[in-house]
Amino acid sequence: MLPQLSAEQVHAALPWLALAETLTxxxxxPPEAPVRTAHxxxxxxxxxxxxxWNERAIGMKLVTVIPTAGHFGGHTVDASYLLLDRATGSPRAMLDGEALTxxxxxxxxALAARALAAPSPTRLLVVGTGRLAPYMVRAYHALHPTLQHIVVWGRNAETTQQLATELLDHGLPVSAATSLADAxxxxxxxxxxxxxxxxxxxGEWLRAGTHLDLVGGFTPAMREADDVAVSRARIxxxxxxxALKEAGDLTQPLAVGIISHDAIAGDLGAVLRGEVMARRSAQDITLFKSVGHALEDLAAALLAGAAFLTPSS
Incomplete structure (x- = not known):
């Protein structure tokens, strides 16, 4: 029977520092990772x-987006990850896709911010209170030990306070923001x-030196930052x-000439290899736009499922 890793097992198998090293x-x-297809x-x-895929393994993530799934006891967005042996093509493990993601x-x-943010950041703001928000707080806290204040903001004040209280109860220095502009x-x-x-x-709210991390938008119709923010940033x-196909935060200002392709310094791999210097001064505003990359899934799945891809398996 194919081994299956539950959400709890996936989270336990991916401690932040080890995961950041694996992702680096x-x-x-990078492995071979074609642009994802949507049907x-x-x-x-x-x-x-x-x-x-790489020389060791093949990974495949299937994601369903079904708005009516809740009527049948499911989730609007659900995901599963299948890990296969590269040499034989044989399935080795199935992992909970949401936890992995x-x-x-x-x-x-958090890894990108280590390369792009100004040194020794002390204050983090997380905008949004959905399923990803608490993990963003935990990852940044683990990878940026100089952070002293973490603030969360959401449109619903009660939900925002509940999230802040939950994280504070777990020992994280989190509070709820009331003014997004001030935060x-x-x-x-x-x-x-x-x-x-x-x-x-x-963009008018951003002070010089800020690092802006845009994660939520994954279609050309979605925006989290305005044209001023994008035009002020080194991306x-x-x-x-x-990103040039799916990220509305970039495709929309590119389409109307607010920014040109030259505004995009490069991808994270080029930064980590030392081929691109994203932050050139303490005054630079930097922006990391992620839409999700299959190489991240494979790296995390290999770390979580290491026991299922040993030479003896």
């Missing part, structure tokens, strides 16, 4: 397919994990091909 290696020497199963339902997404953002202006790092279709963060992406 994957970005520096419309109906007017509302979508199937996403994200494959990647939130873990690797948060770790990638953005005070932050060294602003991380957005929303599903917004209109900009939430305005790095997780995947050039995917």
């Amino acid at each position: 290696q994957a970005f520096v020497a 419309a199963m109906s007017a509302a339902d979508t199937l996403l397919f994200m494959p990647a 939130v873990r690797r997404t948060a770790a990638t953002s 953005v202006h005070e932050a060294d790092i602003v991380s957005c994990v929303t599903t917004a279709r209109e900009p939430v963060v305005l 790095v992406v997780d995947s050039m091909d995917s």
Whole structure:
């Protein structure tokens, strides 16, 4: 029977520091990872397919987006990850895809901030209170030991306070923000994990030296930051091909000439290999735009499922 790793097992197998190191290696020497494909199963339902492979393993993530799934006891977005042996093509393990995704997404953002943010950041703002938000807080806290204040903001004040209290109860220095504009202006790092279709963060709020992390938008119709924010920033992406196809925060201002392709310094792999210097001064505003990359899934799955891909398996 094919071994299956539950959400709890996946989270336990991916400690933040080890995951960040694994992701660094994957970005520096990336596996084959074609741009994900999306298939419309109906007017509302979508199937996403994200494959990647290296000399050791093949990984495939299947993601379903079914808005009516809740009526049948499911989740609007669900995911499964299948890990196969590269030499034989044989299935080795099935992993909980949601746990894998939130873990690797948060770790990638925190890792990118180590390369792009100003040294020794002390204040983080997380915009959004959905499923990814608490993992973003935990990943940044683990990878940025100089952080002293972490603030969360959401449209619903009660939900925001509940999230802040939950994280504070777990020993994290978290509080709830009441003014988004003030919180953005005070932050060294602003991380957005929303599903917004209109900009939430305005460029006029950003002070010099801020690092802006845009995570939530994954279609051309979604925006988390306005044109002013994007035009002020030196931009790095997780995947050039995917970002220029799917990231509304970039495709929209590119389409109307607010920014040119030259505004995108490169991808995270190039930064980590030392080929691109994203931050050139303490005054630079930097921006990391991620839409999700299959290389992150494969790297995390290999770390979580190491026992199933040993030579003796």
